[in-house]
Amino acid sequence: MSAGAVIYATGRRRVSELGGLARQMPISSLCFVVGALAIAGFPPFNGFMSKFTIYLALADAGLWWAVAIAVLTSLLTMVALIRPAYRIFWSEPAQPVPALAAAHEVPATLWMPMLALAAACLLLGVVPGIAHALLDRAAQVIATLAPGV
Numbered sequence: 001m002s003a004g005a006v007i008y009a010t011g012r013r014r015v016s017e018l019g020g021l022a023r024q025m026p027i028s029s030l031c032f033v034v035g036a037l038a039i040a041g042f043p044p045f046n047g048f049m050s051k052f053t054i055y056l057a058l059a060d061a062g063l064w065w066a067v068a069i070a071v072l073t074s075l076l077t078m079v080a081l082i083r084p085a086y087r088i089f090w091s092e093p094a095q096p097v098p099a100l101a102a103a104h105e106v107p108a109t110l111w112m113p114m115l116a117l118a119a120a121c122l123l124l125g126v127v128p129g130i131a132h133a134l135l136d137r138a139a140q141v142i143a144t145l146a147p148g149v
Contacts, residue, residue: 001114002032005106006088010099015084019093024103029089031114036081038121041074046124 005028012018022029034045041051051074058066093100105111124131 001110001117002028002035005031005110005114008106008110009103010097012097012099015087016094017097018088018100019091020089020100021103022089024100025089025105027105027111027115029085031111031118032085032089033082034118034121036078036085038125039081040078042078044122044125046121046128048125049128 005025006018006021007013009025009028010018010021038045038047041047051070055067055070058064058070
């Protein structure tokens with residue numbers, strides 16, 4: 001959603017044509033970074049516990065090579081998302097682009113859902129039990145549909 005907000009605000013799609021948007025688009029930049037860290041599985045965001053549980057299960061099974069691959073994949077995910085975030089929001093553009101000077105935060109109808117999802121990433125990371133009832137019921141339904149799997 002944050003990438004869409006940047007495209008909406010600037011009309012640009014290439015990272016090389018963007019830069020320095022954090023001042024003009026603080027909500028979008030915050031949401032982008034929160035989403036990147038959540039996807040990468042960093043604490044205190046929602047992706048951390050699921051990835052940590054996978055790491056522990058792999059270690060318990062003695063699959064240390066798989067633990068190493070899983071941790072490396074998380075780190076690469078973080079780099080793959082934080083690097084463009086830095087280029088888009090905090091570094092200067094490679095070439096002056098007049099459209100960037102006029103860029104501003106997207107309307108509230110666009111940033112409110114982004115902010116709600118970013119807050120949910122943090123909330124579910126800090127208090128993961130709030131989703132337990134919904135997830136437990138979904139797991140029960142799946143278990144009845146696929147017995148023996």
